[in-house]
Amino acid sequence: MPDSQPILExxxxxxxxxxxxxxxxxxxxxxxxxERGRCLGIVGESGCGKSVTxxxxxxxxxxxxxxxQILYHPDGDxxxxxxxxxxxxxxxxxxxxxxxxxxxxxxxxxxxTPVYTIGEQIMESIRKHQDLSEEEAQALAISMLNxxxxxDAERRFGDYPHxxxxxxxxxxxxxxxxxxxxxxxxxxEPTTALDVTIQAQILRLIRSLQQDxxxxxxxxxxxxxxxxxxxxxxxxxxxxxxxxxxxxxxxFQDPKHPYTQALLRSIVRPDTPPREQLHSISGSVPDPRxxxxxxxxxxxxxxxxxxxxxxPPVVEFGPQHSATCWLYVDE
Amino acid sequence: MPDTPILQVENLSKFFPVQRGLLRxxxxxxxxxxxxTFTVNKGECLGLVGESGCGKTTVxxxxxxxxxxxxxxxxxxxxxxxxxxxxxxxxxxxxxxxxMQIIFQDPFSSLDPxxxxxxxxxxxxxxxxxxxxxxxxxxxxxxxxxxxxxxxxDRFPHELSGGERQxxxxxxALIVSPPLVVADEPxxxxxxxxxxxxxxxLLDLQSQMNLTYVFIAHDLxxxxxxxxxxxxxxxxxxxxxxxxxxxxxxxxxxxxxxLLASVxxxxxxxxxxxxxxxxxxxxxxxPPSGCHxxxxxxxxxxxxxxxxxxxxxxxDGHWVRCHFAEELDLSEEIFAPQFDTPTASx
Numbered sequence: 001m002p003d004s005q006p007i008l009e010x011x012x013x014x015x016x017x018x019x020x021x022x023x024x025x026x027x028x029x030x031x032x033x034x035e036r037g038r039c040l041g042i043v044g045e046s047g048c049g050k051s052v053t054x055x056x057x058x059x060x061x062x063x064x065x066x067x068x069q070i071l072y073h074p075d076g077d078x079x080x081x082x083x084x085x086x087x088x089x090x091x092x093x094x095x096x097x098x099x100x101x102x103x104x105x106x107x108x109x110x111x112x113t114p115v116y117t118i119g120e121q122i123m124e125s126i127r128k129h130q131d132l133s134e135e136e137a138q139a140l141a142i143s144m145l146n147x148x149x150x151x152d153a154e155r156r157f158g159d160y161p162h163x164x165x166x167x168x169x170x171x172x173x174x175x176x177x178x179x180x181x182x183x184x185x186x187x188x189e190p191t192t193a194l195d196v197t198i199q200a201q202i203l204r205l206i207r208s209l210q211q212d213x214x215x216x217x218x219x220x221x222x223x224x225x226x227x228x229x230x231x232x233x234x235x236x237x238x239x240x241x242x243x244x245x246x247x248x249x250x251x252f253q254d255p256k257h258p259y260t261q262a263l264l265r266s267i268v269r270p271d272t273p274p275r276e277q278l279h280s281i282s283g284s285v286p287d288p289r290x291x292x293x294x295x296x297x298x299x300x301x302x303x304x305x306x307x308x309x310x311x312p313p314v315v316e317f318g319p320q321h322s323a324t325c326w327l328y329v330d331e
Numbered sequence: 332m333p334d335t336p337i338l339q340v341e342n343l344s345k346f347f348p349v350q351r352g353l354l355r356x357x358x359x360x361x362x363x364x365x366x367x368t369f370t371v372n373k374g375e376c377l378g379l380v381g382e383s384g385c386g387k388t389t390v391x392x393x394x395x396x397x398x399x400x401x402x403x404x405x406x407x408x409x410x411x412x413x414x415x416x417x418x419x420x421x422x423x424x425x426x427x428x429x430x431m432q433i434i435f436q437d438p439f440s441s442l443d444p445x446x447x448x449x450x451x452x453x454x455x456x457x458x459x460x461x462x463x464x465x466x467x468x469x470x471x472x473x474x475x476x477x478x479x480x481x482x483x484x485d486r487f488p489h490e491l492s493g494g495e496r497q498x499x500x501x502x503x504a505l506i507v508s509p510p511l512v513v514a515d516e517p518x519x520x521x522x523x524x525x526x527x528x529x530x531x532x533l534l535d536l537q538s539q540m541n542l543t544y545v546f547i548a549h550d551l552x553x554x555x556x557x558x559x560x561x562x563x564x565x566x567x568x569x570x571x572x573x574x575x576x577x578x579x580x581x582x583x584x585x586x587x588x589x590l591l592a593s594v595x596x597x598x599x600x601x602x603x604x605x606x607x608x609x610x611x612x613x614x615x616x617x618p619p620s621g622c623h624x625x626x627x628x629x630x631x632x633x634x635x636x637x638x639x640x641x642x643x644x645x646x647d648g649h650w651v652r653c654h655f656a657e658e659l660d661l662s663e664e665i666f667a668p669q670f671d672t673p674t675a676s677x
Contacts, residue, residue, distance in 0.1 A: 045522040166383075167611055195382040196549065197608040200593040222523055225595035229602055248599040266527040267597050268552040274575065275534060275557060278527035284492040285522055300524075 006073060007216050008034040008057070008101075008184055009080070013068035015049070015056050024288050026052040026064075028240040032233075034184065039210060039217040041231030041248070043224060047288050048237040050220045051106075054186045057218075058097050059088040072096065075183075099129040102177035106189040108169035112161040118145075118172045119157035122179055129180045144175040148205060167198035171205070178209060185210070186218045191226065203230060224267055228252060233320065236260050239288060239296040246321040256315075256323040259297045295326065303327055336408060337511055337543050338371040338394070338431075343403035343417075345389050349616060361615045363389040365567035367403075368642070371511070376537065376544040378558030378575070380551060380590070382612050385564040387547050391515045393417075394545065395433050396424060407431060407511070429459060432504035436516035438496030442488040449484040452502045459507060469506060476539075477502045478532060494525035501532065505540070513545045518553065530557060551594050555579055560648075563587050566615055566623040569642060573649035583645060583656040586624045622654070630659055 015027040027049040034040045042050045055061050057070055071080040086093045105111040112121060122141040126132060132140065138157075145153035148171040161169055170190060177185055187206060191199040207230060210217050219230055227234055227248065234251045236244045236259065244257040255261045265279035272278070283300045286292070292299050298308040307326045315328040344367070346360040364386045371377045379387045393400045396416055405416035409430050416427055432455065435441040442451055452473065453466040461469075471481055477498040488496055497517060504512055514533065518526045530553065536542060548554050554561060561578040563571040563586065571584040582588050589608040610627045613619055619626045625635035634654055642652040653659070 045524060165611055195612070196551070196593045197382060197589060198611065200595070200608070203595075223595070224523070225597040228597045228599040229595050231599075252597070252599050263523060264597075266524060268527075268556045269597060270552070272552075272556060274555065277531050277534065278556075280527040280531055281524040282528075284494045284525050 005036045006033045006071075007036045008073070008218075009069070009071040010053070010057070011069040011071070013053065013056065013070065013084075014066070015052050015061065016065040018065065019289070021289050025240050025291070026288065027056065030068075030235070030237070030242050032235050032242075032245060034216050034218060035233070036183075036216055037210070037214045038232045039207075039219055039230050041219045041221065041227040041234045042237060043221055043227050043234060044237035045222055045285050047239060047285055049240040050237050051188055053237075054103065054188050054218060054220050057083060057186065058101060058103055059083060059086065059093050060097075060103075061088075072100070072184075074100065095129075098125055098177075098182075099180045100182055101184040101186065102180065102182035103186040103188065104170075104173050104177050104190045106192055108166055108173050108193065109161075111173060112169060114161055117158050117160055118164070119159075122172070122176050125176050126179050140179060141175075144179045145172070147209070148172075148175045148178070149201070150175075167194055167201065170194060170198075170202055174202070174205065174209075178213070181213055182215065184216045184218065186220070188220045189222070190219075192221070192223075206230070224263065236263075239285065239291050241296055242324055243297065244321075244323040246317075250318070250321055254317075256317055256321070256328065257297075257325050258301050258303045258327065260323075262302070295324075307331075335373045336370045337373045338408070338545075339404075339406040340367060340369050340371075340390075340394070341404045341406070343367045343390065343393055343405060344401050345386075345393055345398060346401050359616055362567045362618070363615065364393065364400075367564075367567075367569050369562050369569065369572055371543060371545060373510070373543055374537075374541055375559040376546050376557055378554035378561040379545060379547045379564065380549065380554050380561060381564035382549065382590075384566070384612055384615055386567040386615075387564050388515055390564075391433065391513050391545065391547055394513055395428070395431060397433075410510075425459065428455070428509075429507050430509050431511040431513065432507065432509045434497075434500050434504050434512065434514040434517045437520045438493055438500055439520065441500060442496055444488050446488070447484070448479075448486050448488070448491075448499050451488070451499055452506055455503060455507045470502075473502045473506055476505070476536070478528075492525070493521050494528060497521060497529055498532070501529075501536070505536065508540070510541070511543045511545070513547070515547045516549070517546075519548065519550060526553075533557065551591065563590065566612065566618050568623055568652060569650075570624065570652045571650065572642075573645075573647075577647070577649045581649075582661060583649070583651040583659065584624075584653050585628045585630055585659065585661065588661045589627075622652075630655060 010030060010032050013027055013030045017024045017026055030053055044050045056066055066084055070083040072083055073080045119141055123137045126137045126140055142153050142157055150156050150171055191202050231248045234246060234248050235242060238259050243259045255264055262281045281300055294309040295312045298304045305326060312324050312326045313329055314322050314324050316322045343364055345364040346362050348357045349359045349361060351358045381387050392398045394405060400417045403417060407414045407416055407427055414423055414427050419427055449470045452470045456466040470484060474481055474483060479498050518529050546557055555575055558575050560574050562569055565586050571578060571587045608627060613626060621636040621639050625631040640652050640654045642650050645651055
């Protein structure tokens with residue numbers, strides 16, 4: 001790899017929520033690095049903590065207990081900034097949020113406000129972070145709408161979100177996220193609510209913008225096909241813990257964690273024989289409040305062992321490939 | 332499998348009026364389902380695919396008369412008699428629903444939160460005037476069939492996971508032993524690790540109970556896996572109908588080709604196959620003239636926007652709605668590559 005400079009490093013991240021029913025360990029010990037100009041995929045099922053991880057990077061979580069480090073490396077030789085140590089409502093994080101690190105949310109239906117035109121919503125972000133006049137901001141907003149593939153952008157500029165389709169609204173979200181040329185884009189299930197042909201368009205758009213702007217992308221999804229198509233490096237999460245992380249080809253060709261193996265076996269591939277029984281994982285994802293101790297996957301794991309009641313170790317399989325599992329440790 | 336039709340849908344149409352203004356004047360119609368004809372054979376699974384707004388869910392709802400069809404016939408060949416669902420009386424519908432049931436998409440909203448599982452599953456029996464004792468006994472019989480223990484009978488929906496809820500929905504559909512089941516996106520709301528369990532269950536039940544399925548989904552890999560034949564819809568029209576082999580390997584409609592090409596392949600070393608269809612599905616209120624797909628079709632010619640093509644038989648039960656179905660060569664990789672392929676690491 002030509003340049004493998006880290007832009008974002010997450011070390012031993014824990015996010016706990018205090019609920020009436022007890023503490024929910026939404027994220028429990030996550031480590032990963034996002035490299036400049038690369039795409040990191042975070043994959044997992046509901047409740048695995050992938051969205052909480054994303055939101056904690058931008059400090060968007062209400063009253064949570066966050067510990068660990070999230071180091072953001074700004075341009076040049078400046079010291080990295082630990083985002084966890086910043087005040088969630090302070091100016092320092094606000095200067096980064098939306099400018100250096102931007103986010104696209106899952107539902108384009110609910111994440112735009114219905115009472116402003118899309119043009120006003122894009123300009124809000126531009127004028128917050130850049131010292132531009134009204135006219136300049138408007139010109140930039142229209143050029144962003146063009147860039148994300150909205151036809152007739154000048155006319156659509158005055159549209160309200162309800163006048164647009166789901167795919168178009170998601171493009172507006174992307175335009176808002178990209179108008180300040182962020183160095184990191186966090187995309188939280190950006191295509192889940194969309195049709196397949198529109199999904200393909202949006203993913204191609206994110207990919208080409210990533211290359212054009214030399215941007216880093218964190219792609220959060222439950223869909224292994226999206227990961228296979230876009231990510232360079234993958235983190236697999238299960239119930240707040242990191243099951244495995246690896247470069248994308250290695251993960252698909254040589255998965256180590258039983259959860260990753262089972263997930264990859266359970267999806268339908270083009271060469272899966274029709275109408276044959278699919279591999280499946282028994283049971284379902286438990287409630288995060290009742291997560292098992294030790295390895296959280298152990299009550300569904302086909303290779304479960306007595307040792308699994310204790311916290312599993314991180315086993316390295318290569319410079320960038322590791323799995324959190326007892327299976328590879330001799331007794 | 333001998334082809335005995337169990338369900339024949341003929342020229343089915345459903346138009347929803349669009350009303351505007353103070354007086355609620357009708358200003359137009361959304362042609363949600365427009366002249367759709369297909370047959371479902373006994374023991375097979377017919378997949379119905381298309382993007383949102385194509386009318387696949389409206390077809391499902393018409394089949395059970397959850398919405399009133401405007402035109403056409405829906406013939407259900409029951410064990411003793413044939414019903415036309417589109418014009419059946421209330422009393423006849425009671426018989427029809429003993430032969431045909433539906434599984435809905437979202438197991439979180441399709442179960443009444445105040446009802447215990449046993450009451451949810453027994454409801455179709457109550458509608459058929461089966462006694463309470465008998466109904467309770469049949470609920471306990473069906474629970475193990477869908478992979479749930481007897482202790483689930485007294486639970487409430489909120490105590491169940493998504494997969495368990497969908498098992499309850501399946502039990503509710505099967506409690507009256509219908510030969511035909513319509514499944515409207517039965518797995519799309521479920522977690523990846525649970526999805527394959529439910530697909531396996533549907534496959535198992537089909538062979539055990541000799542069921543016929545109409546399986547509606549937008550996930551083409553799953554439809555391909557489970558279906559014998561596939562119908563593709565676009566803007567209320569059926570555009571292609573054929574066996575899974577014909578539709579997936581020998582498709583003749585450019586829209587089907589585009590849909591297949593936008594399926595993401597779960598293999599990071601194959602990033603080049605994806606093709607991106609430009610534009611979006613036009614508004615069904617005002618569909619393009621001629622062939623509805625002509626505005627997005629890479630092969631569109633003058634004739635396409637002037638004249639609407641008929642659904643034509645290409646032989647061996649392969650139906651296509653395209654003027655140029657014979658001439659187009661869709662076997663080639665005609666579309667531009669989407670993503671560059673990463674080199675194998677290290």
